Amino acid sequence: MIAEKYCMECGALKYYCNCNAHNHPAQAFYHAMGGAVVQRDTGHKNKQEDQLTFEFKVN
Secondary structure, eight states: HHHHHHHHTTSSSEEEEEEEETTTTHHHHHHHOOOOEEEEEESSHHHHHHEEEEEEOOO
């Protein structure tokens, strides 16, 4: 995976991405790629602002 290779070259052990909390297909993809939800920012009046942060560990 390109992101993991880049992180390893830079010495990073983890990387993160955000996803809309209501985008279930994207969430399924990030989970399948090994991501874990580490932060939730939900409950906004505008649901487009609701976000999940996924953490990926570099192997």
